[in-house]
Amino acid sequence: MEKFIDLLKRLISTPSFSKEEEKAAEVMREFLQLENIPFKVKKNNTWTFNKHFTKGKPTLLLNSHIDTVRPAKGYVLDPFSPIEDGDKLYGLGSNDAGGPLMALLAVFLHFYDREDLPFNLIFAATAEEEISGRQGLEIVLPEIAPVAFAIIGEPTRMELAIAEKGLLVLDCFAHGKSGHAARFEGDNALYKALDDIQKLRNFEFEKADGILGAVKITVTQIEAGTQHNVIPDICHFVVDVRTNEFYSNKEAAKIISELIDSEVKPRSFRLNSSGISVDHPFARKAAEMGIRIYGSPTTSDQAIISFPSVKMGPGDSARSHSADEYIYKSEIIAGVQRYIELLEGLKI
Missing domain, CATH: 3.40.630.10 (Zn peptidases)
Structure with a gap:
């Protein structure tokens, strides 16, 4: 050796x-x-x-x-x-x-x-x-x-x-409307993103009793805003999804897309x-x-x-x-x- x-x-x-x-x-x-x-x-x-x-x-x-x-x-x-x-x-x-x-x-x-x-x-x-x-x-x-x-x-x-487990990375975009932070105007995309992130934290895929266990969903990145006094009109967050043997990456992406209001863009489906x-x-x-x-x-x-x-x-x-x-x-x-x-x- x-x-x-x-x-x-x-x-x-x-x-x-x-x-x-x-x-x-x-x-x-x-x-x-x-x-x-x-x-x-x-x-x-x-x-x-x-x-x-x-x-x-x-x-x-x-x-x-x-x-x-x-x-x-x-x-x-x-x-x-x-x-x-x-x-x-x-x-x-x-x-x-x-x-x-x-x-x-x-x-x-x-x-x-x-x-x-x-x-x-x-x-x-x-x-x-x-x-x-x-x-x-x-x-x-x-x-x-x-x-x-x-x-x-x-x-x-x-x-x-x-x-x-497979790997699915999702780029998610919450859309709102910009406005002045001092006035009651605009539609804060960051708040919308937080609502969706909370949904993801609470969500569990139904099938989880195989050798790989449950599908794992983790939000790993978030970015929004241009300056302190402007309500952000878009918020981008990234979701790391580890799929089990019961769900293809395409199926998992579809389920998540229907769960949240944000726009969901999968980077790739190839790592099942x-x-x-x-x-x-x-x-x-x-x-x-x-x-x-x-x-x-x-x-x-x-x-x-x-x-x-x-x-x-x-x-x-x-x-x-x-x-x-x-x-x-x-x-x-x-x-x-x-x-x-x-x-x-x-x-x-």
């Missing part, structure tokens, strides 16, 4: 913000070249097939991302210095998602030469996950289709997220909830191994995948995007072994 830890250190030392992953992609490709593994590229994405890839077998995708968020305020350590403290490895992207990326790469190499696999394997190191960008996994999927199943590497403490049944062979095998199965409240590249997928990897989501991010090297090593046990003999 030492070479994978060394590769992770190189990645930590290579700034790789979303849309700026060129050098990190080069690091991944140099590693594959040294391992004599042929690969394909598109933009800042890199993917490779197992040696005995055979048409007719189902294909399993192992995917994680090479991009990171920008360093959080409060960093004490250099975010681009891979500092080791015993078992701990510090650095931006070490936990999200360097550890999962290395574990999946190690698993791919473990099975790379196997001729008796009941499935094909594709390993993909992709870009723009942190911003749900359109130049990451989304442009790789048409190049590798069809895929029967995917493991998306994210820090889940090697617990199995068989579903994750996703997941697999507890009866899927991978989920059943995980359950037999005593692995905790749950629904994830956060969004990953699963949201753009149309085929069955799960989210699983070493590390802890609570450390993601935090100052002085770290992962335990032992977590990565244990994660590799757990992945191998799950894939050995799996039939999908």
